[in-house]
Amino acid sequence: MAALAPPVAAARVAVRRALVGLTGDGPVLVACSGGADSLALAAATAFVAPRLGRRAGLVTVDHGLQPGSAERAAAVARWAVESGLDPVDAVPVTVAGRPGGPEAAAREARYQALVATARRRGAAAVLLGHTRDDQAETVLLALARGAGPRGLAGMPERRELDGVTLLRPLLAVSREETRKACAALGLTPWEDPHNVDPAYARARVRSDVLPSLVRALGPAVLDNLARTARLVAADTAALDELAAAALTEARSPEGGLGVDTLAAQPVALRTRVLHAWARELGAPPAALSHRHVDALDALVTQWHGQGAVHLPGGLRVARQEGRLTLADPR
Known part of the structure; x- marks a missing residue:
């Protein structure tokens, strides 16, 4: 019997680690575009999941952004059925008009389609094909944006x-x-032209920045960036737990948050408390930036009678009688 190719074994071991201990009786669905990453993941899941007593299916999303996208999605779905994956869904989505x-x-x-399909199929989980290289790219893009620890934590495993x-x-x-x-399994991945289109920042990082870093610092830089994300993610999770307790402590019986309690917290916790509270008030997470949190923090630590802070979603937060409170909209 031919020896199993190490890359095939690596993918299967990774999938087994992810699925062991997963609760729920439903199938696992692999999100597959037909590219090498998700195709290798789908093949590994088709092998591993049944051996763990779990059904494995596939969902491919047709974004409708390129000629032939519907045919390509149908081809991925056919391959999945032939490979024994079940259930299999090819889901068209509309991208135009979204913010x-x-x-x-x-x-x-894409994520809306994946979530809707998972719910309809009663899936225990959706598996995504992001690799170590994707994680390294994510960390570099977060650095370029000036992101804080949450951004540098990259993509979570779960x-x-x-x-x-x-x-x-x-x-x-x-x-x-x-x-x-994929090569060892005789699979031919689809090459997404968007992955090499310089109009996209991630494509530029992939084609120019990462290769330059590898040439300058050696191939270990990719592992080091991914490891940095894991370490920062662990620290961030611990700080988030502390911040949740600090938010509870800062709540005032009269409503809002007590300024003195907030001021006694280290800045790393205080800003997390303010961010979480702003989201609790209804500020849209995607629009809530560090500038808004800094403005809230100034109401606590640099108070000189300034007016209310305007948050996304039409919210206004003011400092009144030693508390941060939601002010009446104007």
């Missing part, structure tokens, strides 16, 4: 989105390994 740039709009449409579990089993597997896994 944000084209990347953000397509991402929002998260809940609208009640649906999302898993990223391949975050420790390289993009090159997924290509080699």
Whole structure:
């Protein structure tokens, strides 16, 4: 019997680690575009999941952004059925008219489709094909944006989105390994032209920035960036737990948050408390930025009688009688 190709084994081991201990009786669904990363993930899941007593299915999203996208989605779905995956769904979405740039709009449409399909199929989780290289790119883009620890934490291995579990089993597997896994299995991945389109920041990082870093610092830079994300994510999770307790402590019986209690907190906790509270008030997370949190923090630490802080969603927060409170809209 031929030896199992190491990249195929790496993908299967990663999937097994992600699925062991997963609760719920429903199938796991692989989000698959037909690219090397998600195709290798789908093949690994088709092998591993039944051996763990779980059904494995696939969902491919047709964004309708390129000629032939519907045919390509149908081809991915046919391959999935032939590979024994079940259930299999090809879901068309509309990207045009959504807020944000084209990347953000397509991402929002894709995740909405994945969540809706998972709910309809009663899935235990949706598996995403992001690799170590994707994680490194995410960290670099976060650095370029001046993101804080939450951005530098990169993509989590597991998260809940609208009640649906999302898993990223391949975050420790390289993009090159997924290509080699596909080759070893006789699979031909689709090459998305958007991945090399310089109009997109991530494509520029992928084609120019990361190769330059590897040439200058050596190939270990990719692992180091991904490890940085894991370390920062662990620290961020711990700080978030402390901030949740601090938010409870800062709540005033009269409503709002007590300024003196907030002021006694370290800045790393205080700003997290203010961010969480702003979201609790109804500020849209995507529009809530560090500038808004800094303005709230100034009401606590640099108070000189300034007016209310305007938050996204038409919210106004003022300092009154030693408390931060939601002011009446004007």
